Structures are given as structure tokens and as C-alpha cells.
Amino acid sequence: MIVVMETGSTQSQIEAVLARLREHNLRGHLTVGEERTVVAVVGAAIPPTLREELEHFDGVKETVRITQPYKLVSREVKPHDTIVQVGEVKVGGGHLAIIAGPCSVESEEQIKATARAVREAGANMLRGGAFKPRSSPYSFRGLGEYGLQLLAQARAETGLPIVTEVMTPADVELVAKYADVLQIGARNMQNYQLLEEAGRSGMPVLLKRGLSATIEEWLLSAEYIIAQGNPNIILCERGIRTFETATRNTLDLNAVAVVKKRSHLPVIVDPSHGTGKWYLVPPLTLAAIASGADGVIIEVHPDPDRAKSDGGQSLNHENFMNLMPKLRAVAKAVGSNW
Ligand code: PEP
Numbered sequence: 001m002i003v004v005m006e007t008g009s010t011q012s013q014i015e016a017v018l019a020r021l022r023e024h025n026l027r028g029h030l031t032v033g034e035e036r037t038v039v040a041v042v043g044a045a046i047p048p049t050l051r052e053e054l055e056h057f058d059g060v061k062e063t064v065r066i067t068q069p070y071k072l073v074s075r076e077v078k079p080h081d082t083i084v085q086v087g088e089v090k091v092g093g094g095h096l097a098i099i100a101g102p103c104s105v106e107s108e109e110q111i112k113a114t115a116r117a118v119r120e121a122g123a124n125m126l127r128g129g130a131f132k133p134r135s136s137p138y139s140f141r142g143l144g145e146y147g148l149q150l151l152a153q154a155r156a157e158t159g160l161p162i163v164t165e166v167m168t169p170a171d172v173e174l175v176a177k178y179a180d181v182l183q184i185g186a187r188n189m190q191n192y193q194l195l196e197e198a199g200r201s202g203m204p205v206l207l208k209r210g211l212s213a214t215i216e217e218w219l220l221s222a223e224y225i226i227a228q229g230n231p232n233i234i235l236c237e238r239g240i241r242t243f244e245t246a247t248r249n250t251l252d253l254n255a256v257a258v259v260k261k262r263s264h265l266p267v268i269v270d271p272s273h274g275t276g277k278w279y280l281v282p283p284l285t286l287a288a289i290a291s292g293a294d295g296v297i298i299e300v301h302p303d304p305d306r307a308k309s310d311g312g313q314s315l316n317h318e319n320f321m322n323l324m325p326k327l328r329a330v331a332k333a334v335g336s337n338w
């Protein structure tokens with residue numbers, strides 16, 4: 001349920017609403033917008049009479065029932081797009097995140113060469129995994145803290161903010177020391193302790209959709225982060241498992257349009273994991289932006305054939321560079337830019 005306050009309602013009127021919620025063991029989450037202040041009611045059991053009770057309060061315009069199980073991430077609570085600020089880069093509300101870089105940080109030369117190349121081509125953030133979730137325990141699992149240090153060096157050289165994955169709650173503090181955006185991977189979308197720890201960090205979080213997660217489950221995972229007081233969330237559609245075997249995953253662009261309707265949070269697309277094939281990345285990148293996504297995250301490697309992970313879905317520097325002018329044209333057509 002949300003309580004919409006009258007324009008010009010006073011602090012003490014808002015406080016009276018919050019106090020009544022506390023009496024019911026509920027919490028009120030304030031969103032102060034330009035036109036109105038909204039109190040989102042969160043808690044396990046909302047008494048059926050509460051709406052009537054609150055509608056009589058001074059300063060209350062109306063109460064609205066929210067039927068979805070997620071609250072704070074919903075457009076009903078906050079009608080306007082959330083813009084997540086990452087350093088000088090804005091994401092959402094027409095501002096695109098163009099994140100590029102290798103699947104894994106492999107060496108100083110590799111990450112720096114790619115950082116320079118994607119920066120030159122027009123990317124505004126650098127990706128690279130230092131802690132890699134791998135299906136096989138025998139695959140390359142990342143350089144760990146040394147990888148984070150290399151990312152920080154690449155940022156110092158290029159100015160690009162860093163997006164990198166954190167896999168456990170215990171590593172949030174370490175990764176937050178180096179990163180600008182904490183990536184929570186598909187396999188960890190329902191690691192609720194990790195979501196809460198990332199929420200408490202206050203850092204921007206890139207939340208990937210789980211391999212078999214419904215849109216509702218994905219938004220509920222985002223709710224875990226925002227409920228910790230951290231609204232700096234960028235959702236990322238990265239393909240889901242279906243019966244189709246021609247591609248690694250099935251990139252669900254429906255989800256972009258659905259999420260934009262239901263939530264105020266920005267949503268970007270990962271066409272690399274979404275397709276699993278480098279030659280499908282350019283068309284799906286363009287389709288993602290055309291479908292209303294607030295950006296893309298693309299795997300780029302100086303020599304994909306020799307990549308330690310996900311080489312088959314990585315663009316080389318030249319292919320990434322050639323994609324950018326087309327991406328600018330599509331962005332312009334749908335009224336967004338970076
Ligand atoms: C990645 O970004 O390299 C990655 C492991 O992604 P996902 O969690 O979507 O599989």
C-alpha cells in the first residue's frame with residue numbers, strides 16, 4: 001500500500017502517518033518527489049482497516065493498494081525514472097550506460113589495452129571480472145584482488161568507472177574498495193545475504209537476472225537491495241534458459257519493456273551472455289537500445305581466441321569500434337544518448 005500526501009503536506013503530518021504505521025509494526029518508506037510525497041508501507045501484515053484509518057489523516061490525499069509483492073522498486077511508489085549516478089556517468093532517464101571490457105581480467109596488458117580501446121570507441125564504463133563464477137571448478141576463476149588492482153589502474157589511466165562482480169557477502173567490502181559498480185551475477189540473483197550486503201554498501205549495484213528467474217523474482221531481488229536504503233540499482237537482462245539450443249541463452253527483450261513499465265529502475269542488456277556468440281552481439285545490441293534499454297554491457301577482448309573465459313562471445317576491438325556509430329544512430333532515434 002502507498003499513502004500519497006497532499007502537495008504541501010507538512011513534516012508533522014507525514015510524521016503522524018509514520019507513527020501510526022509504527023503502532024502497527026509497519027515501516028513507512030518516504031519518497032519525496034517534485035510534485036508529491038509518497039509513503040510506501042512495508043511490513044509483513046498490513047491490517048485490512050489501515051487504508052480507511054489513514055485516509056482520515058490530515059495531509060493525506062489518498063491511499064493506493066499495490067498488488068505486486070515488490071513495493072519500493074515499483075513505478076507506483078516512484079513514477080519517474082531513477083537515474084543512477086556512477087562517477088560522472090548517469091544511467092537511466094535517457095542516459096545510456098555503455099559498459100565494455102573483457103569477461104575476466106587476465107593481465108595488465110590485456111585490461112589496459114581493452115580499456116583504452118573501448119574508451120576510444122566511446123564506452124563510458126569498463127567491465128572485467130576478478131572473481132569469476134564458473135560452472136566448472138577447473139576453469140579460470142579470476143585473479144582476485146590483483147585483478148581489482150589492475151582494474152583500478154585501468155580506471156586511473158582512462159577515467160572509466162569500473163563494473164566488477166562480487167560473489168560473496170564477505171567480499172563486498174574488498175570489492176567496494178576498488179569498484180564503482182558492484183555486479184551481482186545471474187547465479188547469485190537470489191543470494192539474499194549478498195543482496196543485503198550490497199544494499200548496505202550504498203554503492204551502485206548491477207543486478208543481473210537469474211538464469212531461470214521470472215521478472216517478478218528479479219524485481220523482488222532488487223527489492224532486497226532497495227529495502228536496505230540503497231536505490232542505486234541497475235537491472236541487467238542477460239538471457240534466460242529456454243528449449244532453444246542455437247544460442248547460449250535466449251535474450252528476453254520483452255523483459256526490458258515489462259520492467260520499464262513496472263519499475264522506475266534503469267535496465268540494461270547483456271547481449272554477450274544473452275547470445276553466447278560474438279557475431280550475434282551487434283544486432284542484439286542495437287535491438288536492446290531500440291527496445292528501450294538504458295544501456296548495454298558487452299564483452300570485448302584484444303584477442304578473443306585466446307581469452308581465458310567467454311572468448312566465443314567477445315568482440316575484438318575492431319568489431320566493438322565498428323558497432324559504436326550504429327549504436328549512436330539507434331540511440332538518437334529513440335531519444336537517448338551518452
Ligand atoms: C559475466 O558478466 O561475465 C557473467 C558471469 O555474467 P552472468 O552472471 O550473467 O552469467
Ligand code: MN
Pocket residue numbers: 103104273299309310
Ligand atoms: Mn562472461
